[in-house]
Amino acid sequence: MVKLTFREQEFEVPAGITVGQALAKCQLNPHTVLAVRQGKLITDDVVLNEGDEIRLLAVISGGREAG
Amino acid sequence: MKCTKCAAPAAINMRQHRLALCGDHYVEWFRAQTERAVSKHRMFSREERVLVAVSGGKDSLALWDVLLHLGYQADALYIDLGIDDGIRYSDRSLTHIHRFLAGRPEANLQVVDIEQVCGASIPDASRLTRRGRSKPCSVCGLVKRHVMNRVARDGGYDVVVTGHNLDDEAAVLFGNTLRWQLGYLSRQAPVLPASSQGLARKAKPFHRFYERETAAYALVRGIDYMYDECPYSVGATSLRHKAVLNELERQAPATKLQFYLGFLRAREEGAFEGLDAARPDLSACLECGQPTTAGQRCAFCRMWEQVNARKGRLGEPARAENSR
Ligand code: SF4
Ligand SMILES: [Zn+2]
Ligand SMILES: [Zn+2]
Numbered sequence: 001m002v003k004l005t006f007r008e009q010e011f012e013v014p015a016g017i018t019v020g021q022a023l024a025k026c027q028l029n030p031h032t033v034l035a036v037r038q039g040k041l042i043t044d045d046v047v048l049n050e051g052d053e054i055r056l057l058a059v060i061s062g063g064r065e066a067g
Numbered sequence: 068m069k070c071t072k073c074a075a076p077a078a079i080n081m082r083q084h085r086l087a088l089c090g091d092h093y094v095e096w097f098r099a100q101t102e103r104a105v106s107k108h109r110m111f112s113r114e115e116r117v118l119v120a121v122s123g124g125k126d127s128l129a130l131w132d133v134l135l136h137l138g139y140q141a142d143a144l145y146i147d148l149g150i151d152d153g154i155r156y157s158d159r160s161l162t163h164i165h166r167f168l169a170g171r172p173e174a175n176l177q178v179v180d181i182e183q184v185c186g187a188s189i190p191d192a193s194r195l196t197r198r199g200r201s202k203p204c205s206v207c208g209l210v211k212r213h214v215m216n217r218v219a220r221d222g223g224y225d226v227v228v229t230g231h232n233l234d235d236e237a238a239v240l241f242g243n244t245l246r247w248q249l250g251y252l253s254r255q256a257p258v259l260p261a262s263s264q265g266l267a268r269k270a271k272p273f274h275r276f277y278e279r280e281t282a283a284y285a286l287v288r289g290i291d292y293m294y295d296e297c298p299y300s301v302g303a304t305s306l307r308h309k310a311v312l313n314e315l316e317r318q319a320p321a322t323k324l325q326f327y328l329g330f331l332r333a334r335e336e337g338a339f340e341g342l343d344a345a346r347p348d349l350s351a352c353l354e355c356g357q358p359t360t361a362g363q364r365c366a367f368c369r370m371w372e373q374v375n376a377r378k379g380r381l382g383e384p385a386r387a388e389n390s391r
Contacts, residue, residue, distance in 0.1 A: 031313045034079075034282055041078040041286060043068045043087065059282040060309050061124060061296055062235055 002048040006033065006056040013048070020044035022054070032060050079283045083321035090287045097284045101133045101272050108258045110270035115225035117141040118267075120215055121176075123160030123293035125285040126230030128167050130273055132288060134228070135174060141228075142175040144218050146211055149181055149188025150203075152298040163293045177222070179214050186375050195377040196370055203299055206370065213367040216357060219267040226268040234278035236271070237327045238308040253339035257331070264349040264358040277323065278309075 004011040004022060013022045019035045019042060035042050036055040048054065068077045070089035077087035088096055104110070111117050117134060121127040121143045134141035145164055150156040161178070168174055182188045189207045193199025199206035219227050236255070243251045261268040273281055285292050300306065315322045333339070349358040352365035359365035 029313050029317050031277075031279060031316045032310075034279060034286065036286070041090070041283060043077050043080045045068045045080075057282060057286070057294075059125075059279045060234065060306065060313070061126075061278070062300060062303070062305055062309075 001050070002052045002054065004054045004056055007058060015048055015050040015052070017048060018044060019046050019048065019054070022048060023056075028056065033057060034059055078287060079280070081277070081280065083277070083324045093283065093287055097276070097280065098133050098136060100275065101130075102137055104257065104272050104275055105137075105270075108270070110228070110258050110272060111139070111226045111268075113139055115140065116223060118215070118219050118222065118224040118227050119143045120211075120227060120229045121145050121164055122230075123163040124230070125290070125292040126232055126273060126278075126281045128164070128230075128290050128292050129281050129285045129288070130228065130230040131167070131174070132290060133284075134272070135171065142177065142222075142224075144215065145176060145178045146214050147178060147180040147182075148207060148210075150190060150297060150299070151188075152190070154295060154298060156295065156297055159295070160293045163291060166291050177218060179218065181210060181214075185210070185371055187378065192370070192374045195374045198370060204303070207299075209366055209370065213357060213365070216265075216267050217355070220265060220357075224267065226270055228270045228272060230273055230281070231271040232273045232276045232278045232281050233323060233327055234309055234312070235305070236274050237312055237323045238305045240327060240330055241308045241312060242304060249339065249342040252330075253334075253342040255330075256334065262349065262358065265351065265356070266349070266358050275324075275328075 001012045002015050002022065004013065004026060006026070006028065011022075011026045013025050017025075020030060023030050023033065023035075023044070030044055033056045035044075035046075036057060037046075037052060068080055068087050069075065070077050070092055071087055072092045073089060075089040078090045078093055080087040086096075117139050119127065119131045119134065119141050121131055123145070131141060131143050143164075145161060147161060148157050151158075164176065168176055182191075185192070187195070189203050189210060192210075193203035193206045196206060198209070215227050218224075239255060240252075243255065257274045258270040259268065312323050312326070349360055350362070351357070352359045352363075352368055354364050354368040357365055357367070
């Protein structure tokens with residue numbers, strides 16, 4: 001299994017699928033997150049390995065005044 | 068996926084540009100794009116003094132980092148809004164800025180603490196005014212604009228720059244288009260010239276970057292930015308518009324880019340010229356001297372007069388005066 005964390009949420013997906021497929025399974029829009037594995041940014045086509053821990057960073061921010 | 072330039076594993080893939088880059092080449096590309104935007108729109112030169120409005124978030128810290136790297140005279144301004152809301156939002160934002168400063172002895176930061184300077188924090192001031200009763204964002208925006216302009220003027224800065232990215236700009240454009248606010252449309256631009264009445268020049272060097280790209284730059288550069296959002300941004304209209312645009316982007320990459328760049332092109336071709344002709348003339352506020360459309364005293368001075376008159380009544384809701 002592969003563990004993904006996004007804000008306070010945790011997801012588990014099977015190994016062997018790509019980051020992009022994992023995001024689709026978690027119903028996350030790939031344009032709104034960045035995937036980080038062991039401190040490094042990875043692209044959506046990267047295949048996830050058994051035991052990987054992926055941190056998903058939300059990239060959308062800003063209130064009315066983009067504060 | 069491999070870096071288009073060196074075949075190392077890519078750190079980011081930008082589908083709208085058909086470009087994938089490794090960390091090093093991404094940093095290089097990102098800085099070169101910023102430089103291009105600055106010179107294309109004649110935002111500022113290396114001889115001019117630049118004031119960067121920093122919040123501690125990814126966009127503004129990335130912007131400061133890039134401008135310092137490109138050799139611009141970029142000082143920063145942090146406005147301490149006094150927002151706590153159980154997560155010490157303002158304090159923690161400042162801590163992130165101090166960490167950014169630690170490795171950069173050449174960088175200058177100026178902090179304006181609103182509670183100290185004006186007499187109340189933004190949330191407290193909002194509670195005491197009609198403008199901010201439901202949400203502090205309107206008061207907050209008014210105060211930030213005023214303070215930025217004043218610091219720029221008093222400090223002899225040529226331009227105020229902010230970290231607004233393409234997602235921010237596209238969301239504003241989307242909102243203004245939904246309501247066909249032609250005046251706002253005509254004034255939305257990557258750079259606004261200084262006005263003779265004392266408004267500083269304003270520029271947005273990141274206006275062509277997707278928000279995902281500014282976040283990626285901050286991450287690759289190891290900038291430890293404030294990840295949490297201002298607690299009052301929950302439910303903001305701009306966030307709803309961003310979500311819609313990102314859904315369109317998911318179905319058809321480059322939608323956001325085309326929407327915004329198409330607007331800029333139309334604007335440059337004069338499509339919105341003359342539409343803000345109805346804008347009233349600005350004059351100097353009798354109290355603070357800053358430009359205002361209000362005639363005698365500016366909205367900022369009037370708001371603080373109301374707040375300071377009502378202080379001591381904190382905890383009570385502001386009365387709905389002249390509401391009809
Ligand atoms: S979300 Fe609202 S209150 Fe918070 S910083 Fe932005 S404008 Fe100010
Ligand atoms: Zn490379
Ligand atoms: Zn005034």
